[in-house]
Amino acid sequence: MSDELKQCPQCSSPYGYAMGEELYACPECGNEWNPAEVEEEAGLKVVDANGNVLQDGDTVVVIKDLPVKGAPKPVKAGTKVKNIRLTDGDHNIDCKIDGFGSMGLKSEFVRKA
Numbered sequence: 001m002s003d004e005l006k007q008c009p010q011c012s013s014p015y016g017y018a019m020g021e022e023l024y025a026c027p028e029c030g031n032e033w034n035p036a037e038v039e040e041e042a043g044l045k046v047v048d049a050n051g052n053v054l055q056d057g058d059t060v061v062v063i064k065d066l067p068v069k070g071a072p073k074p075v076k077a078g079t080k081v082k083n084i085r086l087t088d089g090d091h092n093i094d095c096k097i098d099g100f101g102s103m104g105l106k107s108e109f110v111r112k113a
Contacts, residue, residue, distance in 0.1 A: 009033055046086050046093070052112045058084055060093070060110040068100060075100060080113060 006016040008026035010033075016024045025032045046054045049063055059082045065074040075097060084105075085094040091104030 006035055044086055044088060044092075046107050048111045049108055050111050054084065054086060054093070054107060054112060056085055059113040060084055060105075061113050062105075062109060063111055064109055066105070066109060068103070071100060081105070081110070 004018065005014060006024050007014050008016045008029060008031055010031040011026060011029040013026050013028040015028065016026045016033075019025045019032070022034050022036065023032055024035060048054055048060065054060065059080060062075055062077055062079045062081065064077050067074045079097065081093075081095045081097055083095070086092060087094050087104070089104075090106070092107050093105040093110065094102070095105060096102050
C-alpha cells in the first residue's frame with residue numbers, strides 16, 4: 001500500500017488514504033473513490049437551478065427578474081439566452097442578451113431550455 005495521501009474530491013480533506021491498489025478513502029466524510037475515475041470527471045461542472053448539467057453552447061431561460069446595474073429595466077423572467085459560455089467564478093455563465101449586451105449570470109438563476 002502507498003503512504004501517499006490524496007485530497008478527497010467530495011469534502012476536500014487532505015487526508016485521503018489508500019485502501020488497496022486503486023481505492024482511496026476519506027476519514028472525515030467516509031467517501032471512497034478511485035483517483036483514475038475522479039481525474040476523468042475533473043473539470044468545470046456547472047448546474048442550473050433544476051440540477052441539470054450545463055455545457056458551452058447550451059440555451060438557457062432566466063427563471064426570475066434580474067436587476068442589471070446601469071440599466072433602466074431588469075432582465076425579465078422567461079428571457080431565452082442562447083449560446084452560453086461557462087466560466088470559473090461567481091458568475092459562471094458568460095452570454096449576450098438582446099437589449100443588454102454581454103454579461104455574466106449565475107447558474108442558479110437559469111434553467112436549461
